[in-house]
Amino acid sequence: MPQPTLLELSRAGKRCTRAPAGDVSSRGVTELIPAEHLRADPPRLPEVSEPEIARHYALLARDTFNIEAGFYPLGSCTMKYNPKVNERIAAMPGWALLHPDTPPGQVQGALRLILELERLLAELGGMDAASLQPPAGASGEFCCVRMFRAYHESRGEARRTRVIVPDSAHGTNPASVSRCGYVATSIRSDGGRVDSAELRGALGDDVAGVMLTNPNTLGLFEIDILGIVETVHDAGALLYYDGANMNAIMGYARPGDMGFDAMHFNLHKTFATPHGGGGPGSGPVAVKEHLTPFLPVPRVVERGEGYDWDWSPPKSIGRVHSYFGSFLVAVRAYAYILAHGAEGLQRVSEAAVLNANYMAERLRAVYDLPHAGPFMHECVLSAQSIYRDTGVRALDIAKRLIDYGIHPPTVCFPLIVKEAMMIEPTETESKQTLDHFIEVMQTIAQEARSSPELLHEAPHETPVRRVDEAAAARHPKLTWNA
Amino acid sequence: MNYLPHSESDWAAMLAALGIDSVGELFRDIPAQLRETAMPDLPGPMAEAELLRHLQDLAGRNSSLDELVCFAGGGVYDRFIPSIVLDVISRPEFKTGYTPYQPEASQGILQALFEYQSMVCELTGMPVANASLYDGASALGEAILVAAAERKRPRALVSRALSPNARRVARTYCDAMGIAIAEVPYVAETGQTDMDALRAAMGDDLCGVALQQPNYFGVLENMRLAAEAAHAAGALLVASVEPISLGLLEAPGRYGADIVVGEGQPLGLPPGYGGPLLGIFACRHEMMRRVPGRIVGETVDADGRRAYCLTLQAREQHVRRERATSNICTSESLCALAAAVYLAALGPEGLCEVAAQGVQQAHFLLERLSERGTAPRRFAGAFFNEFVVDVGQPADGVVCRLAEQGYLVGPALGREYPELEDCLLLVATEQRTRADIEGLVAAFET
Numbered sequence: 032m033p034q035p036t037l038l039e040l041s042r043a044g045k046r047c048t049r050a051p052a053g054d055v056s057s058r059g060v061t062e063l064i065p066a067e068h069l070r071a072d073p074p075r076l077p078e079v080s081e082p083e084i085a086r087h088y089a090l091l092a093r094d095t096f097n098i099e100a101g102f103y104p105l106g107s108c109t110m111k112y113n114p115k116v117n118e119r120i121a122a123m124p125g126w127a128l129l130h131p132d133t134p135p136g137q138v139q140g141a142l143r144l145i146l147e148l149e150r151l152l153a154e155l156g157g158m159d160a161a162s163l164q165p166p167a168g169a170s171g172e173f174c175c176v177r178m179f180r181a182y183h184e185s186r187g188e189a190r191r192t193r194v195i196v197p198d199s200a201h202g203t204n205p206a207s208v209s210r211c212g213y214v215a216t217s218i219r220s221d222g223g224r225v226d227s228a229e230l231r232g233a234l235g236d237d238v239a240g241v242m243l244t245n246p247n248t249l250g251l252f253e254i255d256i257l258g259i260v261e262t263v264h265d266a267g268a269l270l271y272y273d274g275a276n277m278n279a280i281m282g283y284a285r286p287g288d289m290g291f292d293a294m295h296f297n298l299h300k301t302f303a304t305p306h307g308g309g310g311p312g313s314g315p316v317a318v319k320e321h322l323t324p325f326l327p328v329p330r331v332v333e334r335g336e337g338y339d340w341d342w343s344p345p346k347s348i349g350r351v352h353s354y355f356g357s358f359l360v361a362v363r364a365y366a367y368i369l370a371h372g373a374e375g376l377q378r379v380s381e382a383a384v385l386n387a388n389y390m391a392e393r394l395r396a397v398y399d400l401p402h403a404g405p406f407m408h409e410c411v412l413s414a415q416s417i418y419r420d421t422g423v424r425a426l427d428i429a430k431r432l433i434d435y436g437i438h439p440p441t442v443c444f445p446l447i448v449k450e451a452m453m454i455e456p457t458e459t460e461s462k463q464t465l466d467h468f469i470e471v472m473q474t475i476a477q478e479a480r481s482s483p484e485l486l487h488e489a490p491h492e493t494p495v496r497r498v499d500e501a502a503a504a505r506h507p508k509l510t511w512n513a
Numbered sequence: 514m515n516y517l518p519h520s521e522s523d524w525a526a527m528l529a530a531l532g533i534d535s536v537g538e539l540f541r542d543i544p545a546q547l548r549e550t551a552m553p554d555l556p557g558p559m560a561e562a563e564l565l566r567h568l569q570d571l572a573g574r575n576s577s578l579d580e581l582v583c584f585a586g587g588g589v590y591d592r593f594i595p596s597i598v599l600d601v602i603s604r605p606e607f608k609t610g611y612t613p614y615q616p617e618a619s620q621g622i623l624q625a626l627f628e629y630q631s632m633v634c635e636l637t638g639m640p641v642a643n644a645s646l647y648d649g650a651s652a653l654g655e656a657i658l659v660a661a662a663e664r665k666r667p668r669a670l671v672s673r674a675l676s677p678n679a680r681r682v683a684r685t686y687c688d689a690m691g692i693a694i695a696e697v698p699y700v701a702e703t704g705q706t707d708m709d710a711l712r713a714a715m716g717d718d719l720c721g722v723a724l725q726q727p728n729y730f731g732v733l734e735n736m737r738l739a740a741e742a743a744h745a746a747g748a749l750l751v752a753s754v755e756p757i758s759l760g761l762l763e764a765p766g767r768y769g770a771d772i773v774v775g776e777g778q779p780l781g782l783p784p785g786y787g788g789p790l791l792g793i794f795a796c797r798h799e800m801m802r803r804v805p806g807r808i809v810g811e812t813v814d815a816d817g818r819r820a821y822c823l824t825l826q827a828r829e830q831h832v833r834r835e836r837a838t839s840n841i842c843t844s845e846s847l848c849a850l851a852a853a854v855y856l857a858a859l860g861p862e863g864l865c866e867v868a869a870q871g872v873q874q875a876h877f878l879l880e881r882l883s884e885r886g887t888a889p890r891r892f893a894g895a896f897f898n899e900f901v902v903d904v905g906q907p908a909d910g911v912v913c914r915l916a917e918q919g920y921l922v923g924p925a926l927g928r929e930y931p932e933l934e935d936c937l938l939l940v941a942t943e944q945r946t947r948a949d950i951e952g953l954v955a956a957f958e959t
Contacts, residue, residue, distance in 0.1 A: 033624075047597065047863070060869045060872050075861065076632055076861045078861065079857055084858060087857075088607075095620070097606045113608070114514075130591070133576060134912055138574075151555055154553045169840040180689070202837065252543055288550050307846050309807060309843060349681055351685055353589075353682065356788050370515070378517065381537075385519075433615065462519060462523040495620055496816050500826075503822050509634075511811075
């Protein structure tokens with residue numbers, strides 16, 4: 032049932048944290064700050080005690096689905112287990128309590144970690160250099176497209192103002208294109224993969240780049256990637272790799288080897304840093320040599336026996352973050368890579384791919400599988416036949432899964448599949464968990480036929496029933512005082 | 514070390530179900546040429562104990578705020594983090610969940626973010642707030658883009674007394690979208706934005722004016738004048754604020770701000786070598802549908818019970834794609850949660866206490882420095898808890914020297930303000946004691 036808000040718990044005079052008494056002979060604030068700057072009244076924040084705060088958040092936590100507590104096969108998000116050792120490391124004062132303006136000579140450990148992680152990511156991606164500065168995948172996308180623009184402009188090709196994006200792409204891709212002042216051109220997929228004829232038709236001397244992810248959002252490897260890359264480069268455009276799906280190919284393929292010019296990674300996906308309910312993430316970028324002059328500044332460089340920040344790169348696109356990116360997220364990812372080593376990461380991809388294919392194979396009898404495998408780390412099922420026969424939609428199936436303690440897969444994406452359910456189990460789920468999920472999905476398919484209203488009205492077992500999201504948008508109430 | 518939960522027999526059974534002999538067959542769509550060069554050259558693997566030793570060793574090469582007494586500022590501050598904050602954000606339920614797209618399964622985090630939004634609105638005096646952006650710098654960039662879209666005009670004014678890092682990020686965002694940013698100088702004597710220059714730069718192509726309060730030099734600006742000037746020209750006022758100062762300082766909504774942004778790190782986040790941070794964004798009702806990022810709204814469920822969900826999603830990239838208000842997807846939810854717990858833990862009295870102590874400690878520090886005459890204050894304007902001193906020599910060297918003695922000051926201003934090469938920032942928060950202050954004053958003299 033709904034929890035009271037902090038405001039509803041608030042009672043005048045309740046306190047939690049008090050500062051120790053100040054120890055300087057104090058002139059009061061009113062003596063030190065001119066009156067015209069001061070608030071007339073204190074801000075109306077809740078007044079609660081520590082036990083009440085602790086209980087409040089304990090109850091909210093109980094009503095928050097999380098990967099620790101249940102299967103979370105959210106396609107494209109790579110909801111894998113977040114290792115505890117990485118939390119222990121990130122909490123070390125020698126990482127957490129560093130001020131970003133500490134003289135470089137006294138943060139040599141941090142500078143070394145940043146440089147090493149950049150090199151590890153470049154190596155994993157088959158690229159020449161990297162930057163940890165973008166604080167999320169979308170920021171990394173923007174950064175790369177912005178670098179494309181800087182590159183083309185430096186070569187007198189400012190006429191290139193379009194970027195091609197497949198219709199199966201994640202929404203951030205075209206949004207990031209727009210953020211660079213470019214126009215996103217969508218191309219249709221053919222049997223789930225990039226339609227080469229469409230691509231060739233869309234290319235021209237006004238195209239700056241093509242954004243792809245491989246495997247794509249359907250979990251299919253672009254078999255013709257080498258041909259695609261050649262076609263795009265021949266047209267004078269650059270290729271950007273959306274690294275959201277890196278979990279599929281580690282040790283099996285590198286975007287740089289495919290021919291991509293730039294890419295981003297999602298540390299909060301492939302590298303197991305916690306999602307946090309929507310961040311903090313981290314979206315480092317890696318590029319080939321010809322784009323390195325445009326990387327964000329500052330950059331870590333080796334200087335003498337140690338490391339330093341270099342502010343000089345004159346062609347840099349500038350800053351995309353106040354400081355150096357989500358550093359404490361990077362620390363976790365660094366630890367994750369070292370824990371696994373190359374063979375360990377390859378095994379991660381193998382297990383992720385095995386899990387996804389096993390699941391697709393066992394579910395194909397019950398749901399539509401619009402594309403033939405082999406799949407990589409995710410697959411897209413469709414509830415189209417079920418919908419046609421029973422009126423039950425992918426969304427209803429998703430809501431019913433919650434009753435079984437399983438987080439729904441991504442539904443209604445990618446846009447090119449009707450009643451899509453994008454399922455990414457990740458490698459940290461056991462066969463036992465997958466078998467249970469498969470059983471539940473089979474049961475739900477039966478429920479669709481025998482009692483569709485059960486699904487239309489799902490979920491039934493949650494603290495709230497189906498939420499009226501339409502009303503929330505029509506009559507926005509965005510604060511407790513609205 | 515790995516985290517794979519497959520036994521050998523599980524693995525074999527799954528291969529058998531797929532009718533294949535080895536997992537490599539599932540990768541058959543990958544051209545052989547790519548497979549040949551695919552194994553990266555990486556260190557590891559390491560067992561957990563080894564990993565901890567290595568990371569501890571590297572951490573040991575950093576001087577943290579456990580070793581350095583912090584008087585440094587410029588955007589990231591040393592504030593006390595209540596234990597309850599650390600406890601709540603370490604809960605795996607909050608830490609390991611994803612963006613709450615399925616509200617029925619995520620009421621907890623949705624309500625927590627709704628409460629965060631509500632408290633941001635209380636602090637800022639604005640009716641609408643989102644559930645976080647990356648940092649105060651990107652929030653500034655997004656705010657100017659909102660102003661440009663709202664006013665349909667292509668130029669903005671940003672004070673040079675506003676954080677250099679924020680101005681740089683805002684420029685990266687705005688240049689790419691063809692929005693011109695012109696900088697307004699500060700008055701050399703006071704450190705405040707030059708209001709005459711501001712008024713002279715007005716025009717009917719202006720969408721917004723951005724000032725920081727307190728500004729980057731710690732000086733208090735006349736925000737009402739700035740609001741009047743902006744509005745007279747048909748432009749919006751963007752106020753970039755430090756959230757703890759809002760315990761004492763007037764809420765931007767009351768002095769005419771249209772959009773409020775800020776860096777939320779002081780609200781319960783460690784300095785973290787600059788990240789992750791927390792971008793605060795709040796605005797007036799009229800701009801609600803242009804707001805970037807996630808917004809949580811209150812609604813009802815099928816039985817009429819109060820419920821929360823992500824709302825106004827038509828703004829966002831997963832719905833509007835190339836026409837979204839921003840490309841942002843993952844933001845800083847867990848950091849917003851930390852801020853919410855922090856504000857709940859302090860409450861109005863606690864926030865005022867903490868803000869006031871910073872003011873008192875900082876003014877005392879200045880008094881003691883002035884008595885010694887070693888590092889005179891550079892600007893004369895009234896300040897909050899941060900101020901600029903002139904050390905009579907390139908300040909970078911002084912920052913290093915003091916750090917070696919265990920005092921972190923700065924940043925030195927010369928890189929971003931060549932005319933202030935001998936200057937650096939000093940800040941005092943409630944974390945600094947009289948003994949710390951006396952120690953710093955003495956250290957300036959050695």
